[in-house]
Amino acid sequence: MDAPEGGQQDESLLVTAHVSDTFRRCQQYALDTGIPADRIFSDPIVSIPLPIYEEADDRVVFGSTRPEAFWHPLAWLPEAQAMPATWLDEDGAPESESDQEWAMRLALELAASGLYDPSRGWVDILALHGLDIATPAVIERITRWLTGAADPTLDAIDLTPYFAATDTLYGRGWAHIRVEGTFFAYRSAAWAVTARTLIEELRTVNVEALRDPDAREVLVTIGAIAATYLDGVPTPDSADDDYPDRLSAIPSTVDLDADGDVSADTIRDADMGLLRILDEIAADYGDAETDLASAEADAIKQLEKITQGAAS
Template sequence: MELRRRPFLTDPGETLLLSESALDSALRLADWREATGLDLNRIVLDGLTAVPLPLYMATPPGPRQFSEVTPSMLWHPLFWLPPRLANRYAGLPTGEGGAPEVESNELWSIRVGLELAISGLYSEEEGWLDILSTLDIDVDDPADVARIAAWQAGSPDEVLDNIDLDQYLHLQGNPNWALESALSLLEPFTEAQWALRANSLIDMILEVTDPTARSGAKELRDTIGVAATLAGVQFAGLPDEDAAGFWAQIEDQAKNGLFPNQGSFMSGPVLEANSWLHRVRDAYWGTLDELQTLQTA
């Protein structure tokens, strides 16, 4: 069977690390849930990758890890991470004052993204390697899908039981290279992600407030409400900011606020939202520029 690559969620030329759009992040989460059947409690929601990541958990004997996933989606390499990559490191000096703590979602997501990108399991141009196609299993064949479903339910399968992505991953010399890289990238990637998402929300608001767009009051309010919902979640970790409280207020004003005309809404919640987003973008855009300079050096 010919090896396959499948585009899924990302666009051609898109890197696996960092998400450029706050709205795309939310839409991709919805698409990921629909395609995989995963509940939110099995998805990493605060990672620093362009796509959602499945959350690995301890499983009892019997059903497999991700037994609830739509069988035809098990072609995806994210469902076959080896234990050293699927599991979290403990005792990392990332807590306050260097206190030891378990690897965070953000740090883990960088580590996973680095390994999958460097190994070629994810290609910016062609998408994801279909892992099952390397084993002559075709998720477009109903018989093979039934085989996968039986394995998910606990039936033995010599081929599926022995999938090991370490054969693709670069471990020579230093098996901890991705962790070491992720530790050094955690702070700049976090700041760059804030800058990118703030910029995308500025663009979203600009599109609807541009006079040539001739947006009506409802469209304007709806857009600000969506932007506020996204920002309240995606900027929750921002230091020295009550992002959740600020954006909850903006969202409430967009949905329920009484304004005598569109101009007063523009000079109130819209201006406040824009000012907040510009402040965050400007504060962290330099970090993004530095990362891009390093990538092209």
């Protein structure tokens, strides 16, 4: 199997370049790994889909049963990286990272550990242990192991030292601290990218052609992506209705199950309504990408120092 979608060479793991890529990569990752879509985390705050590990017998488990997926670091995450962190606050009440905070922290840790490098891509974990995923013998070996057979090499794979090395070099909990200090900036930038790239895509659509049920799917898809990935955007007090309610209502107005007689006015209104919301969000977060640039540059420099130290 090829590299899972996302995290290609020369690409940051933080904040997607185009939100349609986020949507498409999630779908492709589900096909490649066999993991159900509801067990995959997908959000434009990161450029990659992330598996939601399952808890079983006091351990966490990667959800794929396809041996071809096991060359990738995401198949071997330690529990501390595979799950949102939990802790007790000063009053003893349990707290935990949000899914977005966890995803951002994991992206930072994967880059800092050297398991992902923008200039080289992902580390092949099996190759580090002398196994070639392209050979039928290794595929068969992993298949047996997934069904419960003992395998000393596979049983011994543990990525904990990679992540522990960054804590040693940069300070325990460095990624949590980084997320606490920059989460809102990255989340805002992700919303800005989502709105901006969907506006660009929407403006390429021939509205008149959308009366065709097949072509109408384009508008429905863009609306669904917007409703999914902009669900948490705060609605200004001046707005009449919440952004999530307005976004989720748009696809149903041009329902794909409707006959071809959906009026041109209805389609045009849906198109303009979606564009109006996206324009509002883009305006609200128009400076987010610029504001993030200097912080991201500092973060990259810091992560490069960690990665160089871990490699020496």
